[in-house]
Amino acid sequence: MIYKVSYVVIGGDYPGGIKNEIERPKPGDIVQIGPNEFEVVEVHEVIPPRDDFSFLHATVKPIKLLSEPTL
């Protein structure tokens, strides 16, 4: 299964990302989005899976920020 994941930063102050992952992300995982590191807080399905693809939304919180906020 391939997991297409929309990573959204809580609060919306930093840009998130979209990646295709080969493992389903879970709360507590660390993800690198651009220069910043985030911890996955919550994961849920956005739309039903199609064939070998699953479509997920993950909220993340900052751990290590190296870029300026966007807002």
Added chain:
Amino acid sequence: MDLVTIMRRSELFRGLSDDQLQRLTSISTSMVYHRGEVIFEQGTIGDRMYIIAQGQVEVRVHDRTSGEGTTAVYLGQGQVIGEMALIDSGRRSATLVAFGDNTTLYSIPKDEFTALCQQDTAIGYIMMRNLALDLSFKMRHHDNHLSGQ
């Protein structure tokens, strides 16, 4: 990783046969970018779409009056970029910048893609369906970003 494997991991190509994937690879070109290198600029005419094979790409949107740029999103492996040009022939809506060294992209030129879809309408149908799904997913991401959750 070869291009067919990359395509198999991108939902844009979901539903295509091995033969159809091979025909797509024959019109694709790989390009390697280094950190900070601009892949294309907002406002320019788009003549191809890209698939990210390795690395991350920064999508930067510039304010029309101030010219100030804001990072909208980072896109990673398997993501499609510049696909709107294949659909509406409009100008690029954002600037794309390679985030790291050895960021590898494959490009598919619009004219050759259109010709291939006319030769094999099944490819056109499947990819347009998948492109619609990809655009929908990006809009959902954008909506969630705006709502901050």
